[in-house]
Amino acid sequence: MENLGVRPHDGSAYETDPRKVWRTFASHYYLFAGTPSRTWYDHVLGEVFGITKLLSADTADEIYDIIDAALATDEFKPRALLDKFQIDLIATTEGALNDLRHHKAMVGSGYEHRVITTFRPDDCCDASKPEFASNLEKLAELTGCDTTNWQGYLEALRQRRAYFRDVGRATATDHGHPSAQTADLSEKECQALLKTCLSGKASEAEAELFRAQMLTEMAGMSVEDGMVMQIHPGSYRNHNTKLYERFGPDKGADIPLQINYTEALQPLLAKHGNNPDLNIILFTLDESNYARELATLAGHYPCLTLGPPWWFHDAPQGMMRFRDQVTETAGFYNTAGFNDDTRAFLSIPARHDVARRMDCVYLSRLVCEHKISLDEAKQLSVDLTYNLARKAYKLPLEAKVV
Amino acid sequence: MENLGVRPHDGSAYETDPRKVWRTFASHYYLFAGTPSRTWYDHVLGEVFGITKLLSADTADEIYDIIDAALATDEFKPRALLDKFQIDLIATTEGALNDLRHHKAMVGSGYEHRVITTFRPDDCCDASKPEFASNLEKLAELTGCDTTNWQGYLEALRQRRAYFRDVGRATATDHGHPSAQTADLSEKECQALLKTCLSGKASEAEAELFRAQMLTEMAGMSVEDGMVMQIHPGSYRNHNTKLYERFGPDKGADIPLQINYTEALQPLLAKHGNNPDLNIILFTLDESNYARELATLAGHYPCLTLGPPWWFHDAPQGMMRFRDQVTETAGFYNTAGFNDDTRAFLSIPARHDVARRMDCVYLSRLVCEHKISLDEAKQLSVDLTYNLARKAYKLPLEAKVV
């Protein structure tokens, strides 16, 4: 729902006055009917700000004033909200070159164990990015490793993973690739491919092969250092060419692609898939894979866990399709419980509320159909909400009991 | 449901006596249980002809006689039915070479603004058709343009679009391609490709590339002349070889294919996708694209609107799958409301009745779940039924209010 006129796709100037942007948004609010954005927004306005009127052109200014006043109070400072929302733990995501200064600054605040980082090395693993070669130079500077050498490059990444664990308390890595392709090349092939990628002359196929090899390398390092590996594949980034040319990457024009997992993950799984120390959480934007590939893979390989419905599918019916298509083959205990990747801090309670309600709808159906007992449903409701996420991400939290 | 024995796939002679064909149909009517054909037929027999008995071998002759008598009355003449069914507007579809004589003949009848045409230039844009070269010769004759020249060919199509608007009151074009592939070639490449296609020696890949380029050209012309562009991709036409060899093209053996939109539409969208004057309505036979590609594309690009469930999916559960998989990402207002492409005139009320009921089922669920208010649902029910179709197709009709 980006075609609201708030962001000009046509290249005209942005409106920057916040009240005017808000009025435009409010007068288009009816367009969100039936979407999770509407549900989250209603929840934020009602539960976080105590507003009881529906947002519209008529109520825009009144609601703007209430929000504006609230945001100026101490109650709405980030740490106060972290407490109010009862968020035990939140994870940010940083690139491999990040110095984690904000995580460092939190030490001693009493909040540092509730705000951890995640190692997301796409900047140093995706050779299709224009800045790949310069990033590897920076990586060399940071680590003292020769990143033009395959082993030196891997060692540098190993060091950064350790830094993220030590300084940012990271328990997981994250990988956002166009596909889930993995590879298992010889060291000689890896060295040659790295050279090609550093030359800036890698073809699309070579960049894809490099990313594929890097997923397998990252899995190998996870076996060594115990970090949980998340794979978020399947988005065609920067699909809107004019938007990209004017504003640069990551401005919202990301459209899902049809992808596969069965063939794509095979090289990685052939190498590491039976290792009891490996934990990979798989996400998808291509729901056709839920029943066909993801549930069956997670049902077979102990190292694989399914992440919750992601991005466009992080919505009530999207959650029902996930449980409906995944549970009969993979059960509940091969899923990671709920988490989401919102940047909208105020909507976190709404999102978890939606997930808990939908899971309980699903569980109550199983109870009514005599497939599970009420006691089992109670335990599952707590596990899906808390314990499975805690376990899947190896979080330093205590298990919740019914 | 074509395997009813009415049409002989084995090459034996057609039964031509209508009463005998009807009896065969009636005695197989039970086979339609659970299909929309059954629902539509029951509706036509009950609501249009006032028949209260179920069609079967036993009732075949009695029902035949009632229908036969009714069809001979003035009440059942096309314009009388247009009034009785309260059809404000119906659009036919004609090839680019059509002289629109029937639309001309209607002028002065008082019905000409309720029966408009649609420009469907596949005969002149799809070089895989055996008659492509001869069609371009006819196009040259009609327009006085040199259709062996790329610019002359485009100019000829521009003229035909104008003719369809002027004579047939067309507001839209329609494109039925095997895929949604688009392209953005240089003029030199276009000229060379046209030459190859006219030679009759184009490979399958070249014919596909030509169609792909023509979708982008048609979008460019829509920007110029304001016609709404419909894309109906994804059907493997004439799948039954023996049927095709005996009876020729378009005899019903059209089977959907797996297709994609994200990559296929990118060249067209890179060129025209941010133009506020462009309106494209996308249809699909591949439901796996609803949530993955279509809802996300329509949610991002203001020029894109999603057409209703098409062909095999124009059915109650097909409609629920559409709303269920599309709404959370694209909302209701990026969809085109209901329309269908039936050739069965008497079933039009049934089809719209089904669509309205299913949309209301969906809306009432949202109301019960406190996701939208009852007032919003009322407005949406009118918008989905009438206003969105009116707007999406730029129809010369007045908006309906609640």
Place this chain on the structure above:
Amino acid sequence: MENLGVRPHDGSAYETDPRKVWRTFASHYYLFAGTPSRTWYDHVLGEVFGITKLLSADTADEIYDIIDAALATDEFKPRALLDKFQIDLIATTEGALNDLRHHKAMVGSGYEHRVITTFRPDDCCDASKPEFASNLEKLAELTGCDTTNWQGYLEALRQRRAYFRDVGRATATDHGHPSAQTADLSEKECQALLKTCLSGKASEAEAELFRAQMLTEMAGMSVEDGMVMQIHPGSYRNHNTKLYERFGPDKGADIPLQINYTEALQPLLAKHGNNPDLNIILFTLDESNYARELATLAGHYPCLTLGPPWWFHDAPQGMMRFRDQVTETAGFYNTAGFNDDTRAFLSIPARHDVARRMDCVYLSRLVCEHKISLDEAKQLSVDLTYNLARKAYKLPLEAKVV
């Protein structure tokens, strides 16, 4: 759900003491919540063994003892269970070289017409199998045909089909291929391809083409001899490399693939698809094909029937997705009724019970929505349970009436 720790993926030794294996299973039983395995197991324990307690670590030994005692009684011998379960007919599956000794041994027992075989010639049709050439030598020995000659090879298979009909009372063949690809090559091409395959040097593409050609040949033989042809495509066999290397093929690591039917089946259907003597039952592991390709193909070609939800989809919600996505286009009478391919004899009643319940849920919904009458639903419930399977497989059974 194979990650229960019962089977060691890591290469450690198998636990072989049955009671210990059972205890491990029982203590992990809660992991099955929400899966059909749980439903089947609950049904077996409750309905077949009369156990009323839920299986868990606490009840493991008690339940083990009950089962152990029961299995030693005459009541639990296979033929007694066949009677108790009221199984009119069960079909095994044997490779083309099998001598059917167990089927022979049954002659005179009174059970031989209730236990028939199925001709599954993958061992002699899939040239990617290491033993392909030696299997064709054995086939030559068995039949006296020259299986290095294309016509001799086909004649040998024709003889084995006859043997399976005569000795094993087979009415059907079964083909488990990675894809549904078919081909229609010239005899010269076939002879050359056979030679390549026998040399052991066939590429993956050549092995795929050979399998593709063999599906078309098998369809041709079905036209001649009347055997019903089943196609079970779309599984990536032996996906877990380490498991395969240690334990060999067919140990459970089979993961579904994305496949297509529309293009894949076209060569076969172009040759035999209009033949009234041909009957093909199609299965899938790729549900995205239900509405898109399978329902439309079965709706068009009289020779095609859709098999019930298979393998991972043989589960309550899997069955609802099948009916929901298939019925509106193909109706009920283009489906084969219920059958499944379990090797767990005791779970057969549970599986049929699930299928009957889910079909009745679906039918009752149609009745409540006034789409079919209650009388029609009654007839359909019997047809879906019994008559359609009987007809689809040409079984020597009498039709059931309401």
